[in-house]
Amino acid sequence: MIKIFDLTDVISIKDFQKKDIQYILKKAENLEKVAKSEEYSDELAGKILGMMFFEPSTRTRLSFETGMKRLGGSCVGFDGSVASSVSKGENLADTSKMFEAYSDALVIRHDLEGVAKFISDIVDVPVINAGDGAGQHPTQTLLDIYTIKRRFDKIKDLNIALVGDLKYGRTVHSLAYALGMFDVQMSFVAPDELKMPKETLHDLEKDNVKFYQTNNLKDVIDDVDVLYVTRIQKERFPDEEEYSKIKGAYLINHHLIKGKDLIVMHPLPRVGEISTDVDNTKYNKYFEQAFYGVPVRMAILKNIIKNKI
């Protein structure tokens, strides 16, 4: 029997095979009507999702919460370590063990890399990584790929440029790895200081994935189908001066992309990377992308909690 999506945790996109990603995309499409409240579901009734957000989050946290509630479940948790016992000095291990006792699955965001992996090793309930420092953000990747698939009805052969902070921007690490499974043409556009880390390049090269690196957006903009823009991650910069030098390196505005056949995506929040004059154009996919977080995370929650039962 072919096993599809038997993961018990979602920590890194590297844990996924192409068929797992395709499976989640298919399930998400089936759940869109539930996500929009056009259909009713109580498949996760009685289940509780533990939300441990040690770092602030808007879209990721709310889309998990919305998804869980749309499936009939409920959520407990905190947003920001000030609101938890961590502010009193409790360690992560103890906090996680407590949440394990209260919940059927845990969603964790933290500013340190490897936290979700650490917690998944010490608790028995499923763990979902909602972003670990500059590490991975696998559920964002799944919704990014879902957005591309919904727009083009395929992923293969598309020309996709990842633009901006590729060093600290965790969404692009997961996304580059996942896109590598789909035979796309991939470009990495970043200032020299913020190039894709050696770990990601090593994994792509090992899998014989072709990619092009440049610091000049003009090298790729005429050929791309997808411009995936990321925020310069101020909070991960060692000093303010370095941040100021690079901030605003690539500004996407309507003038730049007018007449081209492409879409603009962004994991949001944006801080000046995409001008608001793109918002009301056909190029804007970033708000739709944010909505797709709900059906995609519903598909993950449904499967991961059911896999555990």
Added chain:
Amino acid sequence: MKVEAIKNGTVIDHITSNKSLHVLKILGLPNEDTNVTIAMNVFSDEVGRKDIVKIENRELDSSELDQIALLAPEATINIIRDYEVIAKDKVRFTNELKSIINCTNPNCITNADEPIESRFHLLKTSPILLRCHYCERLIDVEEIDNQFY
């Protein structure tokens, strides 16, 4: 070169040249109770230059051998009892290494104040390349060496 034979203990031969002091460091040597003999940068027909360490009255356990493999992948271990070599083997890499070195990523959970030990997966042996189990940072041979200086 003449180095006195030991009655009981371990001889680590074919240590990468000039790495014997690092090997001693991971073995917690020298200490007040153990006789240790070191030969550094000696000529060998097989490997050119090498270091040799003789440790009296101590037989190394497997976790210690894992650590030596990281620094001196060509090393051979001879266990001596009553002046006889009773066991001889090369150090071997294990696929997973725990608590031997620290992750070089300062933002890795293993460097925080949590009940957690470092853990690495071996990706390549020549040259050595490790990946942190938690943050996925790659650690190369130079970064490993730097931790023993």
